[in-house]
Amino acid sequence: MSEQPDPAELPEDVALLWGLRSSTRRGPKPTLSVDDITKAAVDLADAEGLAAVSMARVAQKLGNSTMALYRHVKSKDELLLLMADAALEEPPEFPPDERDWRAALTTWSNGVLAAIRRHAWWVQIPTKGPPIGPHNLAWFDRALSTFAHTSLREDEKVQLVMSLLMYIHGEVWLGTQLPEQGAQFVTDYGTALGAVVDPRKLPSLANVVAAGVFTVEPGEIVDSGDDWDFGLNVVLDGIGAYIARREGSA
Missing domain, CATH: 1.10.357.10 (Tetracycline Repressor, domain 2)
Known part of the structure; x- marks a missing residue:
């Protein structure tokens, strides 16, 4: 059985992501966790976009002070790191004997x-x-x-x-x-290509345009x-x- 790694020997980001960051905090057990902070940040980004995410906004969403967040997550960069991993959730299971x-x-x-x-x-x-x-x-x-x-x-x-x-x-x-990627976007792109593509200079691309690859019929999805x-x-x-x-x- 492998020994638990010493958090002091791990890079800061690795220790944070795996919940191995050592803490010197004393006193009552905190009511806020890294998972709470990460979930609130993900929910905020889903609702309003990544630009809306800040330590202050996440703290407000959780009903805590911004300083309370910094006791767990040191910066917005760390918060983004946590969000990027949390967004993937869990991978799908494969059949135990899957050979395909x-x-x-x-x-x-x-x-x-x-x-x-x-x-x-x-x-x-x-x-x-x-x-x-x-x-x-x-x-x-x-x-x-x-x-x-x-x-x-x-x-x-x-x-x-x-x-x-x-x-x-x-x-x-x-x-x-x-x-x-709607029909109008593809049509506009095809029209633009038709106007600027010179068959003498871009013959292969001209063949694509002439073949109607970027031509969308009215009503086509x-x-x-x-x-x-x-x-x-x-x-x-x-x-x-x-x-x-x-x-x-x-």
Whole structure:
């Protein structure tokens, strides 16, 4: 059995995320906890956006003084770190004997996307390093477990999961940073491309425009879910081809 790590030896952010930060506070047991503060901040961001989140607003929501929050969370940066991990909640369970890594990773990928989309502000929080919080690591572990019945090395499993995460994060970013993907947006974009794309300078892009890729008929519904499914299947096809190549050479 591994020994409990010494909080003094852990980076501040790791100790905070795992509830291992040592406290020198004396007196009655505090009525406020890090979990209380994090939940209040997440609820506030869900309701009003990330810009509304401040230590003072969260304290007000909890009916406490701002100083009471600082006894548990030292800064807004720490609060954002806690929020980013809390937003992911718990990953989905897979059947105990699941050997279909593709089906499991499809469930996992859709779960990550859904969790992030429930909190539109998540993408606005800067990423400062690899996943280290309890929820992030639970998702990471669940993805790695889908390769348990393959011959992949441990480092290969990590690289494949990270590649899939890059696709998911790209989808999240596009979905939050660009306008709602409606028919009018696609039509306007196609019209703009048609006006500026010179077939002599941008021949491949001109072929896309001429093929009507960005032309939407009146009343046609643009479903961004189709793009997500297509891209996800392409990524999973690549992972499948890599696994087949590795197992063929084993």
